[in-house]
Amino acid sequence: MLRSCAARLRTLVAAPARRPGPVWRLFSSEKVVHKDYGLPNPSWSKDLRLLFDQFMKKCEDGSWKRLSSYRQNPTRVLKDFQTRFVDPRFMKEEQMSKAQQFTRSFEEGLGFEYVMFYNKVERRMVCLFQSGLHLQGVPGYVHGGAIATIIDVTTGMCAYAEGVAMTANLNIDYKKPIPLCSVVVVNCQISNTEGRKLFVSCSIQSVDEKTLYTEATALFVKLDPDKRLT
Numbered sequence: 260m261l262r263s264c265a266a267r268l269r270t271l272v273a274a275p276a277r278r279p280g281p282v283w284r285l286f287s288s289e290k291v292v293h294k295d296y297g298l299p300n301p302s303w304s305k306d307l308r309l310l311f312d313q314f315m316k317k318c319e320d321g322s323w324k325r326l327s328s329y330r331q332n333p334t335r336v337l338k339d340f341q342t343r344f345v346d347p348r349f350m351k352e353e354q355m356s357k358a359q360q361f362t363r364s365f366e367e368g369l370g371f372e373y374v375m376f377y378n379k380v381e382r383r384m385v386c387l388f389q390s391g392l393h394l395q396g397v398p399g400y401v402h403g404g405a406i407a408t409i410i411d412v413t414t415g416m417c418a419y420a421e422g423v424a425m426t427a428n429l430n431i432d433y434k435k436p437i438p439l440c441s442v443v444v445v446n447c448q449i450s451n452t453e454g455r456k457l458f459v460s461c462s463i464q465s466v467d468e469k470t471l472y473t474e475a476t477a478l479f480v481k482l483d484p485d486k487r488l489t
């Protein structure tokens with residue numbers, strides 16, 4: 260059976276800030292110390308650090324949890340997927356162990372700098388996101404595909420807290436362009452569930468909440484372990 264929601268999130272819910280990353284074995288005897296990308300680094304702006312500190316405060320009573328975030332998936336997640344859903348014709352075990360999360364594959368500060376916080380009771384995921392210079396679309400603004408990506412990842416993690424699911428549908432209203440290098444708040448919440456379907460609503464706002472940049476809805480479908488994906 261796939262691991263329970265609690266077990267899956269235990270992998271991602273972070274240890275206290277600034278501890279070194281966990282050590283995983285990725286299908287070999289090689290030990291890898293993983294950097295937690297959901298912690299401040301020198302590229303983080305003052306706005307991002309301030310918001311991070313505010314959310315860390317909210318974590319103190321246990322209502323919110325910071326999610327740790329790694330370039331490579333934890334071994335147990337990889338194994339779940341390898342066994343249940345990955346087609347060996349397309350992806351070999353060794354390739355799986357080298358694959359990287361798209362949003363964590365950029366040099367520090369140039370791509371997606373973000374940290375997520377989860378509130379289980381509210382079924383809500385908040386992502387504090389600072390775009391880097393390599394995410395430009397129209398000059399001076401964030402590429403629409405990069406915006407779709409951060410929405411997909413945040414709504415995806417919100418859904419993943421409830422079960423292993425994939426995006427089936429994503430609808431985005433781009434209301435105002437997001438200035439490149441600015442910090443925005445991506446706010447997602449499960450709005451409804453029907454069987455294996457998880458409906459997630461999402462908005463992106465400026466830090467002062469005065470500007471609504473984007474609204475989106477997403478449908479995630481929990482994977483059926485008895486069904487092939489390909």
Ligand SMILES: CCCCCCCCCCCCCCCCCC(=O)SCCNC(=O)CCNC(=O)[C@H](O)C(C)(C)COP(=O)(O)OP(=O)(O)OC[C@H]1O[C@@H](n2cnc3c(N)ncnc32)[C@H](O)[C@@H]1OP(=O)(O)O
Nearest residue numbers: 332336411412415416419424425426427428454456480483
């Ligand atoms: C999230 C992944 C987690 C990874 C773990 C890693 C852990 C930590 C690492 C960080 C992860 C970061 C999260 C990243 C999130 C990114 C997610 C992606 O990009 S994913 C990549 C991009 N996504 C993909 O590549 C997914 C490609 N698509 C698929 O593989 C499949 O279509 C499926 C799995 C989504 C559903 O298949 P199947 O299980 O066979 O489902 P059925 O046909 O039986 O339908 C069941 C019900 O759903 C309805 N319904 C279905 N579709 C739609 C729709 N479009 N419109 C409306 N409705 C739809 C359908 O009508 C039915 O309703 P009802 O009759 O019960 O009322």
